[in-house]
Amino acid sequence: MIHESNEKSKVEIHEISTTFNEIYRKPYFPLELEEEIKKANALIIPYETFRDMDKVVFPEGTRDFFDYLKQNSSEYGVVTDICISDGDFRQLELHAxxxxxxxxxxxxxxxxxxxxxxxxxxxxxVKSRRTQLNVKVGIIVESNGGSKKISYEGDAEQFGPTLRSISEEIFKQ
Known part of the structure; x- marks a missing residue:
């Protein structure tokens, strides 16, 4: 289902089968970090298929994003982790x-x-770059054994209002 679409942004919300338990069974899941990762209620996951790459990858800036979430979320009961070992972590550079x-x-x-x-x-x-930027993100929300994926691609300035609107409505559907 498309929630909102125009020249500036596109939002899609879909029911999907991805859950935390499914992620724990992925080949890239680091078993040596299993106990720690399973404490997370916010888990950053890699792109499993990206173009012709044969290994999982993360977009450029993932470490910065991960560090930001860890530093700013624990006081709210959010436990953030990343689903990869340090040795298998790969970032790819995309559009600036x-x-x-x-x-x-x-x-x-x-x-x-x-x-x-x-x-x-x-x-x-956006403030640090002072140029027109777009955002691309996928957020999977697990609830009662099912999941919905929210995909946003578009104008960074519309990102906040759009996500707040979705946050208020996501489980009323």
Missing amino acids: DVINLPEIIVTSGIFPIVTGLIVNYVTEK
């Missing part, structure tokens, strides 16, 4: 005029908090 955020899976109870943190992160990036 697009803030490509990594995909993240969250529990429904912290969705409004995480969206607020993501909006703040994007706002800081």
Whole structure:
């Protein structure tokens, strides 16, 4: 389902089968970090298929985004982690005029908090660059054993209002 679409931004919301438990069974899941990663209720996950790459990758800036979430979320009960070992972590550089955020899976109870943190992160990036920027992000929200994926691609200035609107309505559908 497309929630909003125009020249400036596109939002899609879909039911999907991805859950935390499914992520824990992925080949890239670092078993040596299993105990720590399973504490997370906000988990950054890699692109499993990107163009012709044979390994999982994260968009450029993932470490910065991860550090931002960890530093700013714990006081709200958000436990953030990244689903990869340090040795397998790979970033790829994408378009400079697009803030490509990594995909993240969250529990429904912290969705409004995480969206607020993501909006703040994007706002800081926009202020520091002082140019017209676009944002691309996928957020998977798990609730009662099912999941919905919210994909946003578009104008960074519309990102905050759009995500706040979705946050208020996501589970009323």
